[in-house]
Ligand SMILES: Nc1ncnc2c1ncn2[C@@H]1O[C@H](COP(=O)(O)OP(=O)(O)O)[C@@H](O)[C@H]1O
């Protein structure tokens with residue numbers, strides 16, 4: 001198991017800055033997910049680690065070794081692409097054994113490795129088929145098999161599941177998780193899908209426009225987002241961000257939103273708060289419920305709109321002119337204009353500076 005490290009990494013294409021001063025340590029044996037929307041630089045970062053692209057400046061280390069200038073084949077990595085990149089005229093067995101054949105491994109060794117790997121991935125009954133005779137999910141397994149057979153120090157995955165339909169994606173997600181536990185390998189995994197990141201990662205690196213927004217485990221990213229971008233990026237439906245002002249009454253901090261004051265008694269500020277400061281209160285829709293909790297606040301608010309999904313009711317309320325979305329139970333009695341009692345779980349909120357959008 002090797003850690004992967006990038007130091008002050010920069011990448012520009014022409015005059016366009018794609019990656020800006022990336023400092024990152026991807027732990028040995030960890031499942032690091034590079035998360036961000038399309039075009040933010042995830043694949044470029046992965047390709048720099050793989051050596052498929054040259055750095056503009058900075059350093060890439062795999063294990064203790066500086067590989068910044070090393071050839072991809074000398075980096076002891078294996079990469080799995082979204083497009084699978086299988087050889088169409090070769091069988092499954094030939095595709096998976098290809099790298100070992102190139103390295104002149106003995107035939108019996110190749111056969112035995114291919115057998116082990118295809119059994120692990122449950123494609124050992126497909127060895128003689130060509131890629132055109134496989135489903136999308138099976139092709140993806142072959143691509144993963146081709147990476148596994150090489151026993152690399154580090155696996156790099158670039159959106160390996162995004163060509164699969166939703167059901168298969170969920171299945172493969174679970175299998176990748178099991179595979180990681182079994183192999184105990186270092187994985188660096190690129191995706192734009194927050195669910196994949198939340199479920200697979202030991203650590204998430206959230207990128208926007210080539211700049212790291214936050215590094216943390218899924219719990220930290222979800223519950224203590226470093227800024228509004230991170231808060232909005234994870235969670236569905238999106239977090240509520242309500243405009244208000246910081247107030248202090250009898251040594252108690254709160255946020256004034258219209259005529260309502262929301263208590264910050266449970267909130268741990270990371271910097272000293274300032275009275276009157278314009279802020280955004282972040283509260284996730286699932287933390288506004290109809291069942292009273294220990295650290296809550298109760299308000300009666302009118303329903304603006306609602307939709308029933310079968311398993312839950314998503315409702316939008318009006319709080320002094322600002323929309324407030326809540327995830328309520330499926331069988332709630334609801335109608336537009338009707339006021340419902342709501343409980344806010346104030347132990348789960350975030351507060352951001354309205355100007356910088358950074359967590360306070
Ligand atoms: N070879 C290249 N030449 C010029 N621009 C590129 C090249 N590769 C990627 N880009 C640009 O770099 C940005 C980041 O791309 P990429 O790393 O593929 O993003 P992501 O994988 O996050 O969707 C995009 O704006 C893309 O157009």
Ligand SMILES: [Mg+2]
Pocket residue numbers: 042043044
């Ligand atoms: Mg990409």
